[in-house]
Amino acid sequence: MRFSQLLLPTLKETPAEAEVVSHKLMLRAGFIRKLASGIYSYLPLGLKAIRKVEQIVREEMNNAGAQELLLPMVQPADLWQESGRWKKYGPELLRFTDRHQRESCLGPTHEEVITDLVRKNIHSYRNLPVNLYQIQTKFRDEIRPRFGLMRGREFLMKDGYSFDATEKGAEETYEKMKHAYHRIFKRCGLSFRAVEADSGTIGGSFSHEFMVLADTGEDTIVVCGQCAYAANMEKARAMAAPTRPAEPQLPLARVETPGKRKVQAVCEFLGIPPQNLVKTLIYVADGKPVAVLLRGDHEVQEVKLQNLLGATEVRLADDKETFDCTGTPTGYLGPVGLSLPLVADLEVTAMANFTVGANEKNFHLRNVNIGRDFTVGQTADLRMVTAEDRCPLCGGQLGLTRGIEVGHIFKLGTTYSEALKATFLDDQGKEIPFVMGCYGIGVSRAVAAAIEQNHDNDGIIFPVPIAPFQAIILNLSTKDPAITRAAETLYEECRAIGIEVLLDDRDERPGIKFKDADLIGIPFRVMVGNSLTKEGKIEIRERAGGQTTAVSLADTTARLKQMVESAMTNSQL
Template structure:
């Protein structure tokens, strides 16, 4: 298309609201504009890329035998009420009423609706397995939308659901989706890793996330270079690193510790490492109050804790509750004399003669020992992994990195099919519950992730597969008839070859056109300048620094070849 007729509102300056590269570039390159916090409009260039990403996903899903359909984003409440998620989602869900005061929501995800549809239509084992998907806008009223399209309130998601006769079938469907995801992300040019993930509120037996390594990612990944173990930090298992200290049990000793509350203050006061402390944290899990003990320098992994307790709400208890339970000011909680459940981290169970709070303001105990001085209700892995911890698989030091979650695959099992009675009849005419999986890809997030991984100081560097256009032709001087003649010739020939091509026919100075071409990141640029009269043009790849001189025909051939090789 001719650039003079296109709607590409590029910005010279960086909008104040944009913090990260992808957000800044999506605004500057005229791909999108903000309507409200976490809500964006896609402009023509951005929408072209978005559709290409969708198409790649679509092709890879179809290749594995999944079938596309489309459901409404506006959904009646009853399905979510049946599964219990009307409550679970809480304020995250956009809710509304129709004129008859009936409850509706804007779909945050569609497990219930797919399950309901399949339940009504599928009756026999002969109709299974089935994988259905859609590419559709989802709505979540995020507490804090941020980083542009990375965490927004309206976003496009490819969500797929598999229905199988049994676990074995689920494993196969899961593998199909795994393959489709790998191929789709490869084609988008994303550098990603697959990590084990927690199944969380979704329930189910297994889950993996596709993470694009990036400093702006909100997820933390723990991985091992030695054996390939990779998990997100919620899921990563922690194994105790230090063996039981070979030391006699010393007698318990109460120590006066006025105004010594935090672990830092305790470290100073006792003059020893925080590894010799066990901190006792009071949590509120739904209506129950529990104590959790981890080593002084560790953090509680609330996901692990939540899974262990099977609760919906989990938060640190407020100061009032802590005082009531421990009979002491915050900062002096300890396990001795508490009459609530005491959940102890594996590592603490390995400690000897350690320091704990005394449940009395201004006092701690020295030389505490589990078993002798107090009893643990449960000993479990409850802490958060940190860089340098031993890999749970091979023992090598773990590394951590941040990542953008672009895809998530789940073995749901029968959670939803049971709740909604989604069943089929097997060969024996016996009723069985279907076994489900669900699989999501954040389409807009993929777009932002591609930009995060493919840009420089001048703008976006689109991979050919998702570039809004493949080639941009830049005649330096539009008043020069020779230049324009050649530009038109190349334009037409590339179009005839099926290449998506832009012709920058604006009567602008060359600098402006070059800056715009770089900013919007078109993979191939053909510049027609002074040597046009000799039939020589300039051929430049966006990702390369230098341009090459070619004849008109060579430049056309090179462009066609390059695009075909990289699609």
């Protein structure tokens, strides 16, 4: 491709709308342009990068036994009503009515459609398993689109769905997909972790998120410094607390704590560490109040609470609600004598002689002990893991990092197949529902994530496998016939041997070409200019690291090929 003919509108200055680096750079590098909030046009260079990721995804999905198909983007409401999600999904689902007054929606995901397809066409265990995927534009009417391609309303996604005859089969498929995902992101040249994720209300027992590690990521993930353990905050566990200390139980004492409501204030006032205090929080779970006990220095992880209670909605009660159901103002609540359902975080059960609110304004209780002074209903891991915690698997130090979710795999089970009555006959002639899994990859987001992870002050530094072009040839003096001839020759040679190359043949000064080449992040830059005239040398510069190699004109193409191939192989498995 010739730069002079390419729609590549690079910008010197960053448009005011962009906040994060990938968004800024994709605008400046002429990859994308915004049409409306969360809706972008992909320009040729941006599309090329996306196609690279798509192709890797295709190859690995196909290798793992999945088949590509393409499902409709417009979906009838009937199907969504059948699965129950027409009501559940909320305003994120963009709904509209067609000319016949039929209700429809733009597909944000395709469980319904694929399940319908399979139930109508597969009736026997002999045809299982099947694993189907598509790469398609999705639409989700996000509350707040932001960060360019990172969280758009319209975005490109690979979504796959598997159908197995048995739980065991579904688990094997899940593992296959997990493996394929590792290969995909590795091949894309991304630094990532697969983390255990909460499978939410979907009812699945298996779920992993694939997170690209980047400081600007929207999600916090917990990673063990010593072993492979990684999880998102909703799921992360810590090594179990040491068993309850054998210290003797001290007599219960009621102490006055005037005006001391916050954990910190109470602790300072009483001269105790927050690790020795138990706070009592009132939550509203599906409209019903429940008291949650937590060590003073810990925070509730609401998804864990939600899962424990089997609730569809949990939220912290406000001051008024708290007072209404306890008769005590917030700050002085405690478990002793409280007539609400009590759930406790595991850490609390390891504590003895701790301090709690007295359920009376301006008073706390000291030397409280579970069993003697009160009993808890349920105990579970309910808290947010912190950087001080240790790995639940190996005891190593845990760390918190930021990540960008680019992939998510779920074992769905029979939730959708049951709702949509998607069944087959097993080898006993019995009618049973398919066991499903679903597997997503944010393709456009993956490109943004790659840029978040790989850039410098001058622009993008693409990993070779997903770069829009592998190399760029700079003709540094278009008026010089010898230089131009050399650049053109190299360009033709490269194309002939399959190097994806862009020729900067514009009548511009060298500085502009250097800047643009750096900005758009092409891995190898081939410079044809003075050094050819003076020393007979062509320079090849690596975008990552800036290492420059001088070679003779005759050797350039072969050398470049070698460098490109070596970079591609390094990102293979």
